[in-house]
Amino acid sequence: MTFILYLINGVSLGGIYAIIALGYTMVYGIAKMLNFAHGDIIMVGAYVCFFAAASFGIPPVIGVLLAACVCAALGVIIEAFAYKPLRQAASLAVLITAIGVSYLLQNAALLLWKSNPRVFTSIVGTGAVRIWGLSITYVTITTILACIAIMICLTVFTGKTKMGKAMRACAEDKNAASLMGINVNVTISLTFAIGSALAAVAGALLCSAYPTLSPTTGSMPGIKAFTAAVFGGIGSVPGAMLGGVLLGIIEIFAKAYISTQLSDAIVFAVLIVVLLVKPAGLLGRQVHEKV
Amino acid sequence: MVLKVENINVYYGAIHAVKDVSFHVDEGEIVTLIGANGAGKSTILKTISGLLRSRGGSIAFMGKNISSAPTNVIVRDGLIQAPEGRAVFLQMTVEENLEMGAFTRPKSGNHARMERVFALFPRLKERRRQPAGTLSGGEQQMLAMGRALMSEPRLFMMDEPSMGLAPILVDQIFEIIGDLNRLGGTILLVEQNARMALSIAARGYVLETGRIIKSAPAADLLEDDDVKKAYLGG
Ligand SMILES: Nc1ncnc2c1ncn2[C@@H]1O[C@H](COP(=O)(O)OP(=O)(O)O)[C@@H](O)[C@H]1O
Ligand SMILES: [Mg+2]
Numbered sequence: 001m002t003f004i005l006y007l008i009n010g011v012s013l014g015g016i017y018a019i020i021a022l023g024y025t026m027v028y029g030i031a032k033m034l035n036f037a038h039g040d041i042i043m044v045g046a047y048v049c050f051f052a053a054a055s056f057g058i059p060p061v062i063g064v065l066l067a068a069c070v071c072a073a074l075g076v077i078i079e080a081f082a083y084k085p086l087r088q089a090a091s092l093a094v095l096i097t098a099i100g101v102s103y104l105l106q107n108a109a110l111l112l113w114k115s116n117p118r119v120f121t122s123i124v125g126t127g128a129v130r131i132w133g134l135s136i137t138y139v140t141i142t143t144i145l146a147c148i149a150i151m152i153c154l155t156v157f158t159g160k161t162k163m164g165k166a167m168r169a170c171a172e173d174k175n176a177a178s179l180m181g182i183n184v185n186v187t188i189s190l191t192f193a194i195g196s197a198l199a200a201v202a203g204a205l206l207c208s209a210y211p212t213l214s215p216t217t218g219s220m221p222g223i224k225a226f227t228a229a230v231f232g233g234i235g236s237v238p239g240a241m242l243g244g245v246l247l248g249i250i251e252i253f254a255k256a257y258i259s260t261q262l263s264d265a266i267v268f269a270v271l272i273v274v275l276l277v278k279p280a281g282l283l284g285r286q287v288h289e290k291v
Numbered sequence: 292m293v294l295k296v297e298n299i300n301v302y303y304g305a306i307h308a309v310k311d312v313s314f315h316v317d318e319g320e321i322v323t324l325i326g327a328n329g330a331g332k333s334t335i336l337k338t339i340s341g342l343l344r345s346r347g348g349s350i351a352f353m354g355k356n357i358s359s360a361p362t363n364v365i366v367r368d369g370l371i372q373a374p375e376g377r378a379v380f381l382q383m384t385v386e387e388n389l390e391m392g393a394f395t396r397p398k399s400g401n402h403a404r405m406e407r408v409f410a411l412f413p414r415l416k417e418r419r420r421q422p423a424g425t426l427s428g429g430e431q432q433m434l435a436m437g438r439a440l441m442s443e444p445r446l447f448m449m450d451e452p453s454m455g456l457a458p459i460l461v462d463q464i465f466e467i468i469g470d471l472n473r474l475g476g477t478i479l480l481v482e483q484n485a486r487m488a489l490s491i492a493a494r495g496y497v498l499e500t501g502r503i504i505k506s507a508p509a510a511d512l513l514e515d516d517d518v519k520k521a522y523l524g525g
Contacts, residue, residue, distance in 0.1 A: 162390070162398060169380050169391050176378035179340055181366030181395035181442065 005134050006256050007249065012140040014248020015147035019202040020225030021240035023195030029171040029235040030191045033091065036098040037078060038199060039222015040105035045071045045200025046207040046217060047113055050120055060123035064204045068197040075196025076189045109215035117214040120207035139208045146205060150198065151241055167191060227271050233284020242282060293318050293446050293477050298348035301338050308334045310501040316446065316479050321472050323480045323488040323509065325522055326498030332481040333375050336450050340372045341365050353445065367395040369445035373452065377435040381424035385415050388423050388434055392441030408437040411467060429460040448479040453487060465491055485522035489513045
């Protein structure tokens, strides 16, 4: 019975990783860059949620929507000012810039919101439901449902809508997409907006499950979600989902059955093994770098 | 006049790839730009499409100056390009590729447009739900052309549509280009296969290391001694 509970908690934690990983993978797919600042967007989203409720008494659902909008705008601004000028630059320059943006966000948060951790109030309350003798928290259920909803929405968006298809076209070949009359810059901005809005949602869910919020809150989940994205196959949307959920399950099982201290080490060890066996990740395609 | 290019100069860093090039395309014509590999043909088409910019000079499409217009606006105005190497979206289905071709057009007309493309290329209809990556080279070229036609262009620029195709497919592709022209299409055709291109074009320009060295009716170029020697194998 506890096994099932661990599994459900693993899926839920993994769901949060998956939502974050979607942002990494979508941005990588279209901009061919690792947006290391993505983890810190989670933190910003969580702070917006926190202050919306604590300072303005805004209901949680509206707070999350607000955080999603703020983060979407932040993602677009970061892309426009930090990454867009480097579109033709070496990927190392872009990577270093992304790390710089990450530190910028963390330090701006330190200045604005101070280093002392805030206690985040769960967006869905702290109750739990009992199903077959198992006590499952509202946060766990909400996270799993949110994850499913996001997956469905993204699948419909990229598979059925004109903009979603344009996004896939840009991810595959920007010049050709441009020659079809697709505005590549707008499409890239939109991708950053969606990824960052998802990060805000993940931030709210994460802090509802683990209620301490500080300027570095986003780093570790960010790195793990990045791991999840690589694990699933960077650039692949289903891969990010699968990678995230698997990573969450591995982490919870490692904590429960092996060692709490070692759980992170185990998570990364699994990543290394997977990449040794399958360098492109579970669902990734072998990339043919175009010149 | 559909397209009027005047004195364009295009550089890649210090490389002067296109030098003082001027030419024009009239309504209903096939005009061909021939030249060896590296002569600057693709660079010219990319510049017209707004992917590269000319230093000075001007490009006018349907009387409107488009030299600094963004690519999406140029496409919306009716100037489309089927690029070199086909560049279809391999991971998207045939149908999705065609939809992308009509990106600047209202979605409501897509069904009718697609049926017209399928009438020209029945093979694409059979394979409409397959990813473009599973098509043969010839089918991909048809898809690249069909995709461009989905925008209902007023000028269709093709960059080496015969590249890498078996002779029988080359004949087929050129036949279709001829058909498009008889249906009233205006075409700017870039080719290394000079003989084929000149055989269906009204006029031709010969490009050598970034410069236009000859322009004449296609029939005359086919008889021209220099052209024969350099581009038609003697
Ligand atoms: N991206 C590029 N960077 C630098 N030089 C280029 C680039 N693309 C083309 N060139 C050079 O510009 C010249 C014209 O190339 P291109 O327009 O592709 O010729 P064509 O299409 O006639 O084969 C060639 O000398 C080529 O080496
Ligand atoms: Mg070329």
